Amino acid sequence: MTITELGEILGDGAVVAVAAQAAGGKAEIGGGYTSDLLSDVMANAKTGDVLVTIQAHRNTVAVAGIVGIAVIVVCNGREVPADMAEAARDEGIAVFISPESQFRVSGRIWTALHAEGRSFPAS
Numbered sequence: 525m526t527i528t529e530l531g532e533i534l535g536d537g538a539v540v541a542v543a544a545q546a547a548g549g550k551a552e553i554g555g556g557y558t559s560d561l562l563s564d565v566m567a568n569a570k571t572g573d574v575l576v577t578i579q580a581h582r583n584t585v586a587v588a589g590i591v592g593i594a595v596i597v598v599c600n601g602r603e604v605p606a607d608m609a610e611a612a613r614d615e616g617i618a619v620f621i622s623p624e625s626q627f628r629v630s631g632r633i634w635t636a637l638h639a640e641g642r643s644f645p646a647s
Contacts, residue, residue, distance in 0.1 A: 525553045525636055527595050527618050530574060533636045534597065537623040541604040544595065544618035551594045555637065558630045562587045569593060576629050580604050585611040585619075593617065597633075599626045 527544040557569035571592030
């Protein structure tokens with residue numbers, strides 16, 4: 525799935541807070557990770573994942589950059605502050621805002637990735 529396709533999967537209620545710069549939105553997303561604890565994200569998320577979270581601040585982008593996360597989805601309609609958006613642009617990380625819960629967003633992403641015939645190792 526590409527970042528552009530992710531935007532379609534998130535649905536009409538989702539808003540692009542920071543446009544996808546990586547490969548013109550064609551960067552491949554290989555999986556996802558849902559967490560609000562940034563140390564947990566650093567320990568367990570993988571390069572190329574989409575991060576699903578409610579943490580809307582600059583540190584979320586810093587962690588995503590360290591891990592190699594291509595896109596962040598901020599849930600529950602939380603606003604993305606200007607400093608987070610600026611950091612994401614600098615890092616080349618796309619950011620979406622979804623009005624939906626982390627549970628629903630994670631389910632949408634999981635379903636889409638598995639519908640493409642991908643298999644993931646058990647965690």
